Every structure is written in C-alpha cells, then in structure tokens.
Amino acid sequence: MDVRAHVSVIFHLDKCIGCHTCSVACKNVWTDRPGAEYMWWNNVETKPGTGYPTRWEDQEKFNGGWKYDAEKKDIALRCQNKADTFLKLFYNPNQPNLQDYYEPFTYKYEDLFTAPAGDDQPTAVPVSLITGEPIEIKSGPNWDDDLSGSPIYAENDLNLDKLTEEERAQLFEIERLTMFYLPRICNHCANPTCVAACPSGAIYKRGEDGIVLINQEKCRGWRACVAACPYKKIYFNWKTGKSEKCILCFPRLETGQPPACFHSCVGRIRYLGVLLYDADKIPSAMKVSDRALVDSQRDAILDPHDPEVVAAALRNGISEEFLDSAQNSPAYKYVIEWKLALPLHIEYRTMPMLFYVPPLLPVMGKSANGTYEHSADKFFTSLEDARIPVKYLASLFSAGNEQVVEAVMRKLMAVRYYKRWQSVRDLAENDVHRILREAKTTPEEVEAIYQMTAIPTHYQRFVLPPLQREEAIESTCSPEACKGCSGFSLDPAFTPRA
Ligand code: SF4
Ligand code: SF4
Structure with a gap:
C-alpha cells in the first residue's frame, strides 16, 4: 500500500444557482491579463448545453483522455502515440481553435461619456480584446446560459445522444424545459492525460497534495496538454506562448484560505x-x-x-x-x-x-x-x-x-x-x-x-490541510526574526509589516 494524500473537492449541484460569481472571482484573481482573456479556469455551464469550449465532450473531434483496449485491458492516450507525438508538435488537427472558444471582447465604454450631444442614445460598441477593432459578437463562454438559444444549443449536448425520443421530449417539453448548472474547474486528476502527453515534462502533480501544475519555465508551448485534457481545462496563453490552467489557488491554500471560487461561491x-x-x-x-x-x-x-x-x-x-x-x-x-x-x-x-x-x-x-x-x-x-x-x-x-x-x-x-x-x-x-x-x-x-x-x-x-509552500522561503517571518527576504512579494522594496 502506497498511501498518498490528495486535496479533493465536491460540487453539490442542487445548490448551484448559476450566478457565475465563482468564474468572476477566478478571472479577477488569475486570468485578467493579456493572453489570458479567453481563459475561464472556472466556468459554469448549463446542462443540457454545449459548454465551453463548445462541445468539449466530443472526443471524436478533440481526441482527449485515455482510450481503453478491452482485449489487452490497457489504456493509451487518444491524442497521440509514440509514432506521431513528434509530428503533432507542429500540427495537431484535434486542437480546439478560436471558433471553439470565442474571440474575447469588451465594450468601448468611454463612448458613453465622450459621444457628442445628439438625438440618439450613445452605445458602447463591442471591440475585440485581441485586435482592439470593433467586432460582431458571435459567441461567448456561456453562450447557452439558462437554455438561451435552446433548442439550437441545448439539443447539441452530446449526452442527449443516448436518450430515446421520449426521454429527450421530457427535457424539452415547451414551458417545462429542465436545466441545471455544471460548474467546472480542472479536476486535478489522479491519472491525468495532460501530464502524460507533455513532451517537455513541464506538467506535474505536487507530491504532497496532488495539485496539477505547469512549470512555466519548462513549458515550451507545444500544446499537447490542451489536446490531451478531455475536459479542455488547459489554455494556451497567446501572449506568453505557454500553457496555463487552474492551480487550485495553491498560494491561498498555503496561507490557510480556500480557493477564490470556493470562498466566493454564493x-x-x-x-x-x-x-x-x-x-x-x-x-x-x-x-x-x-x-x-x-x-x-x-x-x-x-x-x-x-x-x-x-x-x-x-x-x-x-x-x-x-x-x-x-x-x-x-x-x-x-x-x-x-x-x-x-x-x-x-x-x-x-x-x-x-x-x-x-x-x-x-x-x-x-x-x-x-x-x-x-x-x-x-x-x-x-x-x-x-x-x-x-x-x-x-x-x-x-x-x-x-x-x-x-x-x-x-x-x-x-x-x-x-x-x-x-x-x-x-x-x-x-x-x-x-x-x-x-x-x-x-x-x-x-x-x-x-x-x-x-x-x-x-x-x-473547507477542511484545509497544513500545506507547504511551493517554493521554500524563509519561514521565520516575524518582526524579531525578519531578514528582509520579502516573503511572497516580488517587489524588492517590500517591507514586512511590524
Ligand atoms: S488539465 Fe486538469 S482536468 Fe485536464 S487532464 Fe489535466 S488534471 Fe485532468
Ligand atoms: S458561485 Fe457557486 S452558486 Fe454561483 S455559479 Fe459558481 S458554483 Fe454556482
């Protein structure tokens, strides 16, 4: 018996009200920066629905996860094998693209204040967060929220394929439409395909708590992990050229606080x-x-x-x-x-x-x-x-x-x-x-x-275990023992509080 400890999480779906506070908390803390605009380490989907990225559950298209060979009783990566790993570094047909996500946008709010006086109400036009140019919004991270667009979106849910016509009708009967919310973060899997697929060995599971992390210094941006993760919970940062994912707020856990999405969950x-x-x-x-x-x-x-x-x-x-x-x-x-x-x-x-x-x-x-x-x-x-x-x-x-x-x-x-x-x-x-x-x-x-x-x-x-810090720093932080090491801060001018 080789006993390991794993920080694990439960989401109770009967209690989720679909408010997206978790997603916004995560975005504000971790992905509100250039290259990460389209990343939603935490997102909340409506089910039935297509999710984010669109139809992420379609492994015929995205080829994520492990494939089981019942005869050999063995598993292998779906996305690559020994022969094509190298070739797929340069072109992987199963990578999700911008259409599967969405072109991130904001609104030109300053137009509301600076528009000249006129007969019409000024509007804030949407502009791309990548090019800065005005765009026509065609999709978003929760485009099918609350069954909006149903049946176009809800009926494209892959899990409906196994249902009979009668069972589908139960879900979609007019005025009795049924739905629920499915919040998703990285599952910090115990048998993760993202780790197995990474050619640079940049992804690892922390020994003490099982949190799956990407070493940003080792990552070469091959994106094998993006293809391999069946939950599509690894995102490529187009600005830094590295992959990123949910880190289960390990800096918060290490200071005795639950992750931001957990803490803020309404x-x-x-x-x-x-x-x-x-x-x-x-x-x-x-x-x-x-x-x-x-x-x-x-x-x-x-x-x-x-x-x-x-x-x-x-x-x-x-x-x-x-x-x-x-x-x-x-x-x-x-x-x-x-x-x-x-x-x-x-x-x-x-x-x-x-x-x-x-x-x-x-x-x-x-x-x-x-x-x-x-x-x-x-x-x-x-x-x-x-x-x-x-x-x-x-x-x-x-x-x-x-x-x-x-x-x-x-x-x-x-x-x-x-x-x-x-x-x-x-x-x-x-x-x-x-x-x-x-x-x-x-x-x-x-x-x-x-x-x-x-x-x-x-x-x-939240029963948080006492965690070690990711990178050992002086642990004798107190006014008496202060060596001016700056603690968590990267700012050399940081002065520890007395
Ligand atoms: S990114 Fe997260 S959800 Fe995807 S395979 Fe890796 S550990 Fe699992
Ligand atoms: S904050 Fe909590 S209740 Fe609100 S959408 Fe997220 S998981 Fe659901």
Missing part, C-alpha cells in the same frame, strides 16, 4: 478536503469496463480511520495534521461514506478528483397521465420518468451506469422525505422508514447528510 455548493488513496492501485484502477469505473475509483480511496492506512501514511511522510484533515474531510464523507458524489465523465479514465453530487431538482416526476407529481411516494415509482432522465445523468457521472446514479438519487430523495416528515408530518412514519430502507440509509446518516448539505459551517465545508 450557493455554498463547494467543499474541500483531503482524500487518501493507494497509489499502487492507480495504474490498474482505470483499466476496467465502463460499468466498473466508479467502483474501481472508490476502491482506490482509503479509509483515513483504518489503523493500517494511518500507519502506512505516516511511513510515507504524511503528517499527523494532514491525517487529521483527511479524517474530517467532507470529500471522504460525500464520496465514500455516503456515496453521493460522482466524478464527471469517468469514462475518460483520468480519474478526476473533483466529484459532483448530481442534481435532484426538479423533484417532480412525470406520472402516467402526463401530469407532474409532487407526492413523495410517486417519485420512486417514477424514477425513470424523472424530469432529468437518469440515463442523462448516468452519461455525465457514471459512464452510463444507471444503477450508480439511481442509488444516489434514492438517497438524496430519502433525505428530503425524512426532513419533510420531521417538520410537516404529512407522510406516514412507516412509509418514511421504508423509503430510507430502499435508499439503503438510516436516520443518523440522513441527519449527517442534511447537516453537511444544508447548514454546514465554513470550517466544515
């Missing part, structure tokens, strides 16, 4: 905590059939309370403080204890370490006579008729394995029924306990899920 959908995993299992974990992938990933994650795991972790140099945060981790609770959080598109086999609690909303199921049921009982009998088809969610969160998603939905629904019964008492007690049994849960577990979902404190959502 819906409080985001949780962060340590997962321990067995690195010995990583090479084989993703070499199983699609149906077995979720269980295989769960199997690689270790119980931080198990004395054997604790001993092996200490032998590997994981500190007791780190183990303490693993034992209190909300990520462990959601992923392993409650089995409510699932990875996005695990069939890409990069082993994402970002997990989603799938959305239950809207809770109403469709009954046989075509009306929408509010009643608790009827929901379970019509799970297959839920407004968001289970098959659609399975396409996103369990490589098509509907049983995995059904188990999650049943437990999420059981929490609602139990809490409703507690406060409203409009359900029979026997029925509520039957629902709990069918969902394989208990009143104690339901209370714990409710607490962590609905009323968690800041420190329950």
Whole structure:
C-alpha cells in the first residue's frame, strides 16, 4: 500500500444557482491579463448545453483522455502515440481553435461619456480584446446560459445522444424545459492525460497534495496538454506562448484560505478536503469496463480511520495534521461514506478528483397521465420518468451506469422525505422508514447528510490541510526574526509589516 494524500473537492449541484460569481472571482484573481482573456479556469455551464469550449465532450473531434483496449485491458492516450507525438508538435488537427472558444471582447465604454450631444442614445460598441477593432459578437463562454438559444444549443449536448425520443421530449417539453448548472474547474486528476502527453515534462502533480501544475519555465508551448485534457481545462496563453490552467489557488491554500471560487461561491455548493488513496492501485484502477469505473475509483480511496492506512501514511511522510484533515474531510464523507458524489465523465479514465453530487431538482416526476407529481411516494415509482432522465445523468457521472446514479438519487430523495416528515408530518412514519430502507440509509446518516448539505459551517465545508509552500522561503517571518527576504512579494522594496 502506497498511501498518498490528495486535496479533493465536491460540487453539490442542487445548490448551484448559476450566478457565475465563482468564474468572476477566478478571472479577477488569475486570468485578467493579456493572453489570458479567453481563459475561464472556472466556468459554469448549463446542462443540457454545449459548454465551453463548445462541445468539449466530443472526443471524436478533440481526441482527449485515455482510450481503453478491452482485449489487452490497457489504456493509451487518444491524442497521440509514440509514432506521431513528434509530428503533432507542429500540427495537431484535434486542437480546439478560436471558433471553439470565442474571440474575447469588451465594450468601448468611454463612448458613453465622450459621444457628442445628439438625438440618439450613445452605445458602447463591442471591440475585440485581441485586435482592439470593433467586432460582431458571435459567441461567448456561456453562450447557452439558462437554455438561451435552446433548442439550437441545448439539443447539441452530446449526452442527449443516448436518450430515446421520449426521454429527450421530457427535457424539452415547451414551458417545462429542465436545466441545471455544471460548474467546472480542472479536476486535478489522479491519472491525468495532460501530464502524460507533455513532451517537455513541464506538467506535474505536487507530491504532497496532488495539485496539477505547469512549470512555466519548462513549458515550451507545444500544446499537447490542451489536446490531451478531455475536459479542455488547459489554455494556451497567446501572449506568453505557454500553457496555463487552474492551480487550485495553491498560494491561498498555503496561507490557510480556500480557493477564490470556493470562498466566493454564493450557493455554498463547494467543499474541500483531503482524500487518501493507494497509489499502487492507480495504474490498474482505470483499466476496467465502463460499468466498473466508479467502483474501481472508490476502491482506490482509503479509509483515513483504518489503523493500517494511518500507519502506512505516516511511513510515507504524511503528517499527523494532514491525517487529521483527511479524517474530517467532507470529500471522504460525500464520496465514500455516503456515496453521493460522482466524478464527471469517468469514462475518460483520468480519474478526476473533483466529484459532483448530481442534481435532484426538479423533484417532480412525470406520472402516467402526463401530469407532474409532487407526492413523495410517486417519485420512486417514477424514477425513470424523472424530469432529468437518469440515463442523462448516468452519461455525465457514471459512464452510463444507471444503477450508480439511481442509488444516489434514492438517497438524496430519502433525505428530503425524512426532513419533510420531521417538520410537516404529512407522510406516514412507516412509509418514511421504508423509503430510507430502499435508499439503503438510516436516520443518523440522513441527519449527517442534511447537516453537511444544508447548514454546514465554513470550517466544515473547507477542511484545509497544513500545506507547504511551493517554493521554500524563509519561514521565520516575524518582526524579531525578519531578514528582509520579502516573503511572497516580488517587489524588492517590500517591507514586512511590524
Ligand atoms: S482536468 Fe486538469 S488534471 Fe485532468 S487532464 Fe485536464 S488539465 Fe489535466
Ligand atoms: S458561485 Fe457557486 S452558486 Fe454561483 S455559479 Fe459558481 S458554483 Fe454556482
């Protein structure tokens, strides 16, 4: 057993209100500079929808992730092999281009103030952030937000391909359109294709916490990582000629603060905590059939309370403080204890370490006579008729394995029924306990899920481990011990605060 620690995250989709505050917080902190205008390290997509970059899930076009050979029980990069790696440095037909993203723009706001007096209201025309010239806006990073443009955009969602006409109709019935939000950042995968594809060895996973970073000094701008990442979460900076990606705000983590998108999240959908995993299992974990992938990933994650795991972790140099945060981790609770959080598109086999609690909303199921049921009982009998088809969610969160998603939905629904019964008492007690049994849960577990979902404190959502700094600097910062090293600041004139 080779125990490693990983900072992992949970996004609870029922709580996301699609406000994009997370995206703006990230943009302001990290990508508000030349060459990075089109980068959205954090973006929020509407599902069904095409996402950003447009139709990023289309691996026939973009060729990202790992390809599984069932006969050999082996995986290989989809985007390149030993023979064509060199050639693809110079031309890679699977790279996303500007049309797949959008031409970044701003508005000429000064025209609003400087326009001469006239009969018409002055307008701020859009101008390209690349050329500075006026442009006609044709797309943007959340162009299909809230199903706008539907069905043109929503119907182009690749996950709909697996649905029957009837199931598609459930999603798109006029005036009953169903949608939810899917915030996305880099998954800081445990088996990342971006790292495997980089010819310069510039991308690496930090040993102590699993954060995937790009060494800007080593990056040669070949962009193999952009093609290889199936989530399209690496962006090429056209100004510096280097690739960039989400860094999980490691400078904030190292100073005891959650990442900017987590801290600013209005819906409080985001949780962060340590997962321990067995690195010995990583090479084989993703070499199983699609149906077995979720269980295989769960199997690689270790119980931080198990004395054997604790001993092996200490032998590997994981500190007791780190183990303490693993034992209190909300990520462990959601992923392993409650089995409510699932990875996005695990069939890409990069082993994402970002997990989603799938959305239950809207809770109403469709009954046989075509009306929408509010009643608790009827929901379970019509799970297959839920407004968001289970098959659609399975396409996103369990490589098509509907049983995995059904188990999650049943437990999420059981929490609602139990809490409703507690406060409203409009359900029979026997029925509520039957629902709990069918969902394989208990009143104690339901209370714990409710607490962590609905009323968690800041420190329950973010259980930050004590992290080392990326580059060792003098750690004796205090007025007495100050050696004038300037700490984090790059400014030589920096004076430490007394
Ligand atoms: S999601 Fe992040 S870690 Fe995973 S392959 Fe893409 S860039 Fe790499
Ligand atoms: S800030 Fe939170 S609630 Fe708002 S869109 Fe982002 S993830 Fe959703």
